[in-house]
Amino acid sequence: MEKITLGILAHVDAGKTTLIESMLYESHQIKKQGRVDHQDAFLDYDPQERERGITIFAKQAKFKWKDHEIFVIDTPGHVDFSASMEQVLSVLDVAIVLISAQDGIQSHTETIWKCLKEYEIPTLIFVNKMDIAYRNKEEILEEVVSKLDPNSIDQADKDREEMIAMCEDKALEEYLQQGSLSSETIQRLFLTRRFFPTFFGSALKNEGVDPLLDSLCALVGQKEFSQEFGARIFKIQEDGSALAKITGGTLKAKEIVNEIKIDQIRSFNGQKYTLLQEANAGDIVALKADTDWKVGDGLGYETAQQERLLASFLTYELLLPEEVDALQLWPYCQQLAKEDPSLQLDYHERSKKITLRLRGDVQKEVLQKMILEKTGILIGFSQGSVVYKETIGKQEYGVGHFEPLRHYAEVHVLLDPLPAGSGVVVCNGNRIESLSLGWQQQIMNALNQRQYGVLTGSELTDVQITLIAGQGNLKHTSAADFRQAAHRAVRQALRKGKSILLEPYYTFKIEVPSQSLSKVLYELEQRNASFEILETEEDMSTIQGSGAIRLLMNFQSELSALSKGRGKIAFIKSVYAPSQDTESIVKTIQYDPEADLKHPTGSIFCKQGAGYYVPYDEVEEKMHLHPLDTESSHSYERVRYHVSDEEAKRAFERTLSKKKEKPKAKKPKVKQELDHEEIKIQPKKPELLVIDGYNMIYSWNSLKDLAKADYNAARERLIDQIVNYQGYKDIDVYLVFDAYRRKQGEGRNETRHKTKIIYTRYGENADSYIERLVHDLKSHYSISVATSDGLIQNSILASGANRISARELEGKVMGVNAIALSHLK
Structure with missing residues (x-):
């Protein structure tokens, strides 16, 4: 059975939801045809949609028509939610533009038409509400032809085939020779947008819907899919699952794709879904996995996309009640940002404010009500301010390096200006043979993400970014490392050059x-x-x-x-x-690219077991890949370090000396004048820091919120930060995690760099383990214990150890890792 992904698009109140109800009813998918005004439509199940009588969120249904399975997506019609409509366009095979016979072609209809042209989607036109129209069909068609496209052809016209032939010289020649056009030629002309079949009817009365579906199936024909697996994500749902179209191959539940395990595959029809063991090319499914999906992400052979034709030009600040901290609301805002990336929600650490982009008052009201229902917080909005963008005037070369402890990535790029309206185009011009295809794909995915300029921190546009070199480490490099290096490379190029x-x-x-x-x-x-x-x-x-x-x-x-x-x-x-007015605008915004820790311009290198920051204007000489001629050949050579025999010997001796017991310090004798007793000066003990791990996670401001969302991620982040801190301070560290409630836990130890990580055995909590550890090692070390637990603090002091509160240790660790590790967040 052939599969079609169909999108219904129109201005508000044109009758999209009613048309879908008619399609579902005519195909016997539903037994009773619902109505928007009766608040019982199959797809308008959201309370706000029923209350307002408009579609706010894109939703999907499916039905069978003859030998086709049709996945239909209902998109918002109100201009305030047009960005949600645009998210759907990347997965459509065909679209139906709905026009109200009463209202005619609205300005938003023309906007939709331009979007469909940009995405090159074949389109049918359905003029709805003809049963109550005050104009006749000829008058409406004249408006469609003049405002949308002259090749909009009434499919009820007896001369329609001749009019279709007039759309192309080759087709006209075929028509003159044979007296008709073949179905293959008509299909080709439709799929290449050479003509636009136009229908008239009433969705409410089911008039003209059957001919519309018949023509749809005949014109789309048989679609060929790739045998290789691919999928495109076009919406994130409230539960974190991703709506995606399978564009090639097959996907099975529990399969690992792009290093992500797909836990569930769901097939939705309205509110209800069924679990699938397998999804095939052409299917629209919801994917459930333990990862953060983003709209536009590609799986398999599909790459990330960031098309945005209808983004808002205005940004607003959320106004919160006095007793509410912005950080308190931010976790929910992050979920909203995943569901609708066009909102572009941002938390500004310095000002402690949340900003977002909106298109109008209706969207404000909907968002305000959603946040109130979910969090109990009534928000307001500031007066909107303009969203700026940045570009470049000439070619720039950029480098990025990311190498804190146990991470490694390096990326080199070229930035070239593009004509206005081009957006960001990413190309692969890699010249390094050892850079695997997998790593190249990870870098390309990172470069396809949103990039930011250095004048005002605004989004970058009208730029071609070309990957020309990169390097990773088989053991320590991850996709996140390439993302860090790639973004730093773009920012370093912008910082050197002159932005517009x-x-x-x-x-x-x-x-x-x-x-x-x-x-x-x-x-x-x-x-x-x-x-x-x-x-x-x-x-x-x-x-x-x-x-x-x-x-x-x-x-x-x-x-x-x-x-x-x-x-x-x-x-x-x-x-x-x-x-x-660039100068005055930049002066007013007062953006400092060097103070923007979220989008750094410099790079991170590794020294003595810890990462350190190198400013943008000093990084090129430290790169591990060096360009021979960045302006012409773009060829590169690897830096090969030669270690002399003497240097190797000294390094070997230093390694051995650390394994041997440290010699005792000489004990100088000091005479007391009064009693002539000998005073012994003890050698200085090495420092030992013992940390109650879970106590830190729940006490550190930088980890508490992450722990609520992903406990394992919070623990790994703490470990990384402590390992970096240990490498910088060069002290012994024990990081103890409490596992006494796990019956299967026998306790285990591991070492990362020089940090010993202990998971206590069943029946033994972290407090008792730390007490015993302090008692056993107090004669060998000068011990400090980091905990905010009052009982264990008293025990520590009684044993002669020092104690550090959780907040105090957080301050020390953040101080050491302020530059290197703050970018990992």
Whole structure:
């Protein structure tokens, strides 16, 4: 059975949900046809959707029509949620654009049409609500042809085949020779967007739906899939599972893909799902796994994507009640960010604020209610500020190195400017033969993620990033290490070069009473807008122009005041262009790229068992791969270090000396004048730090939240931080974890670098183990114990050991690892 992934797209209230209800009913998937106004539609099951009568979240259903299995995705129609609609486009085989016969083509309909063109998705048009339309079919078709595409062809027209043939010279030649077109030719013309079949009907009354589905199946035809496994993620659900389309091959439950074990495969139909043991090419499924999925992620041969045509131009700060800390709300915000990446939620550590991007008031209201229901916190929003972007003016070369203890990665890139509107294009120009295909894929995935500029910290765009070299370590390199090195390489290139600040500009059309024309023109001049008067009639005048969104914000209210409520403005198009006020904007934002620990410009190298930070302008000479000619050949050589015999001998002797018992220090004799007794000066004892591991995890501010989400990850992060701290301080460390409640636990020890990690056996808690350890070793070491447990603290002091609180140790560790390890978070 052939499989089709179908998307239904339209402006709000055009009848998308009703059309899907009709399709499900006509295909006998449901027995009763629901209605949006009755709040019983098959896919509008969210309470807010039923309350508002609009689709907010993209959802899917499936049904069979003749010899096809159709996966249909209902997308939001309101302009505020258009980013959610766009997420779906990357997995569609075909789309149906719905037009209300009453409302005609709206501005959002034209936006949808442009998106479909950009994604090259073959499209059918269904004009709905013909049963209550005040215009006839010919008038509506004329509007479709003029505003969408001249090759929109009514499929009920008896001359439709001749009109299809007119779309291409080759097809016209076939039609003239044979008197008709073959089904293969019609399919080809449709799939290449040479014509757009147009239908008329009423979804509520099931009129015109059957011919629409018949043509859909005939025009899409048989689709060929790759035998190699691939999948594209297009939505993250509230439970963390990922909705994905299988684009090739087969996926089985419990299979490991991209180093991720797929725990469950779910097939959704509305709210309900069934568990699958296997998913095949063409299926839409939900994947459950212990990982953080992201919209746009690719599995198998698919690579990550970051297409965003409809991102918001405005960012807002969340306003919280006085008693609520932003960090308290942040874990839920992180979940929201996974479900809808277009929100671009960020937590700013220095200002302790949360910001996000929004498109309008409806989206604000929905988000406000969602957060209140989930957390009990009533939020507000600040006045919106413009979202800037950055690009470059000429080619730049960048390097990134990431090598804290037990991590290693190095990446070299070239950045080239692209034409406006190109976004970020990532290419593989690797010249290092030893860089495996797997590592190259990991670096490419990292480079495909969002990159940030150095002028204002804004998103990078209109740049081609080319991977030209990279290096890893078979034992210590992970995908996260390549991600760190890749991002640092891009930032280092930007820091060296000269960036260009971009800001969004609107193209607008204004209709205003002629008597108010001079006032409106004066106001546009004050806002540095460029414009022209298209026409002036006795009563109304039309102005067309463009201007920076930053300066046109709230112009609608100003226009209403100037025209006494009669003026109208329509924003036709929005683009990013170089800002005319870069200096003042940068000065106002006061972004410091060197203080941005989340997006560093320098690199991390390893010395004496610990990572240390090297600024961007000093890193190139320390790289392990060196370019021979970065401007032409882009060829590279590996650095081979030669160790002399004398150096090797000295290193060997130092290693042996550490294994031998340290010689006792000489005991100088000091005479007391009064009693002539000999005073013995004891040799200084080596330092030993004993740490109650789980006590740290629950006490450290940097680990508490992570522990709630992923306890094992919090423990591993603590271990990494303590190992780095030990390497820097060069002291002995025991890190004790409490396992006394695990009946199967027999206790185990391991050593990482020079840090001894102990998991207590069943029946023995960490406190008793630490007490015994202090008692046994107090004569050999100067011992400090890190814990915030009051009882064990008293026992430590009684044994003559020093004690350190959990917060005190956190401060010391963070101080040592401030640069090297803060980037691991």
